[in-house]
Amino acid sequence: MDGPIVGESPDYSIAEDEVPWLLGTQLTERWGPLARAPDGSGVLLIEAHDFARRLPYHHHKLTLVFAGMRRFRDRLRESGYEVHYVKADTFSDGLSAFFDENPGVTLVAMPSPSDGSGERLHELVDAAGGRLKLVENDSFVSTRGAFEEWAGDDERFTHEQFYRWMRRETGILVDGDQPLGGEWNYDEQNREVPPDDWTAPPVPTFEYDDVTERTAQWVAEEFDAWGRSDGFRWPVTRRQACLALRHFLEHRLPTFGPYQDAMSGDDWAMSHALLSPALNLGLLHPVEVCEAIESASETRADVDLPSAEGCIRQVLGWREFVRHVYRRTMPDLAAANQLEATRDLPECYWTGETEMACLGETVGDVHARGYAHHIQRLMVLANFATLWGVEPSQLNEWFHATFVDAYHWVTTPNVVEMGQYAHGVFATKPYVSSANYVDRMSDYCTQCPYDEDATTGENACPFNALYWDFLARNEDDLRSNHRMAMLYSHVDRKRESGELEAIEARVADLRERATVGDL
Template structure:
């Protein structure tokens, strides 16, 4: 049974009069209430449709969630479980139905990481006349209590300090009390650009099945979705997720490390694991992925430390970190906007209609599959929105709706804080750049009509113009930041040379172009 390894693992039993209630992101027999229930036990799954009408979610995202739930239902039924699978508009309606049929039953459910969900579910269960016992979410590697004790009331979290603590506590990639290889991370080795003749490792594919096909067709008719409905490419069962993990280990892990920050216009997947949708649904536990990566590093010479550590850091470090940051900073984080950004999200994020090769290419990738890798997310999509001055909750809503692996607890720290410097709970400066970074790490600029070296003029790359305008308009808030001192020395030189007025004029032109759909 998988369970958190940092902190006291949950110890509880599921009684004969109790029924495991599994949410759509907890589709597992490997941990949680169902792992503690006897074979053939009654289990509740609720397919609530109302949430899918709130936003124009990506077609693949809804297909993934509903297909995974339905395939899990069928798997449990075939294994002899008494599955109560309720389809309803709301959880409240389904719970009323359940407790009408099983009035003496107590539900047992793992807490959802989404803010306020436990309190909402408690209220709905009470209104339905039933009872529910909530237990620790075992889909993570650290418990809430362990993190809180480590943080000890200090909200000035840093990922690096947390990551080192997690490495020491778990012993993963450790040699006694020191990191294997002598360094905690290998960022400097993770920023290479693949040569033009690089053999791209294949992305995993999965045979379609009748349940997923029917679900995809139903999603098309039932909901107002965004994105392509064709070419669905995500695992919807634990078996498929295990295949995806093995595929990554064999074909992609060796080159994941050096090329994880690189972007190629014609390759949506590069060497990325593509496992986050399966992990966030409960089809894989993060620990089993980490253990498999560590074993590959220890047994296969072609898997370098930079690849293994870079992958493990995403799960052991970053995923755990943002989960706890979200807990500690909600609800304020959801509406945080410390730079007082007020602009609307450009229509190009929904339409993909822009002459900017990088922004258009990233949006097209998301539109096609509900996915873009972390550098596209941070240094293209979030970077542009921050420079544009987009109000953070708007970008957060877009990420939440359009990415197959996105949930509120995931996107809010990543988008509002890391992407847009909205709060300050852990980001020490805005994560922004000019076109120089995009040009260095991608091949977008080669085919773009904008000049990546120009700041003003009709063909100047918007990233350059917006970058200096962002620094100038946020000077009162950012100049005192010691990490930005050198940048503001450049701003001073541009001001002395009277360049800022031309930059502001060009920004006005860019906003007019965006309003007309011609950015």
């Protein structure tokens, strides 16, 4: 049975009058309640449709969740389980229908990682006249208790320290209590841009059955979904997820490390793992992913330590870290806005209509597949929104709706805190930059009508003026940050020379152009 390896795994059994209730992001019998139930036991899945109407979710995201649930239902039935699969408008309706047919049953469920899930599940079951036993969600590497013991009473958290602790606790890529190779991370070696003649490794593809095809068509007809309806390419079964993991290990992991921060207008996937949708649905467990990557680095000459460590840091370190920080800081984190940003999200995030190549092509990637990799998310999408002054909850909602791997526990720490520096619980400075970073790490600027080297003037890249304007207007909050002292010496020089006035005029012009869709 899979489960956490840092902290004590939940210890419970499933009695005869108990039925596992699996949510749509828990599509597994390898851990959780179903892993502890007898073969052929009952299991409940509720396909609730109203949630899919709350936001303009990406077509591929809805297809992924609903097709994943339906394929899992069929596989369980083929394995002899008594599957109660209820389609309803709401979870409340689904639970009422289930308990009407199964009085006296106690449901056993793992809450989702999203805030308030456990309380909400109890409320729904109570209202339906049933009984519920909640158990800890063991879909992660570490338990809640283990993190609480590590964090103590701290109110601010450091990812690097957490990551080192997780490496030591799991024994992954360590020799005794020291990092394999002598370094805890290899960021310095993982910031390369591929040469012009580099060809990205192939992207995995899957054969879908009629269930998945019909689900995709139903989503297009039933919901006001955003994004393209064709080109769906994500794993919806355990078998497909394992194929995706194997494909990454064989074809993409060797070049993941050096090019993980690079962006290209010609290649949406680069060498990224593309495993987060499968992980967040429960089709893969993060422990098996980390152990598979570690094994590849130990047995294959083409997988170097920087590539293996860089990928393991994202799963073992960052994914676990944001899950726990989210849990500790909600609901405050979702409403945080320490820089008091108040502007609306620009319409181009929904339409993709902008002359800025980096922003337009990244939004285009999301529209096409519900996906963009982590540097596009942080240094294009979140960077521009932060410089523009977008109210954090608006950007968070956009990410939540448009990405196939997005859930509230995922997006809130990544977008509100890391992307927009809205709280201060772990981000030590805003992750913002001018066009210089985008130019250095991508080929976007070579195909853009804007001049990446100019700050003011008609063709100057908007990133440049917005960057200095952001620093100037947030000076009271940021100047005292020791990590930004050098930047504010530049702000001072621009103010003294009068350049800051020209920058402010350029920003005012950009905002006016945005109102008429001419950014």
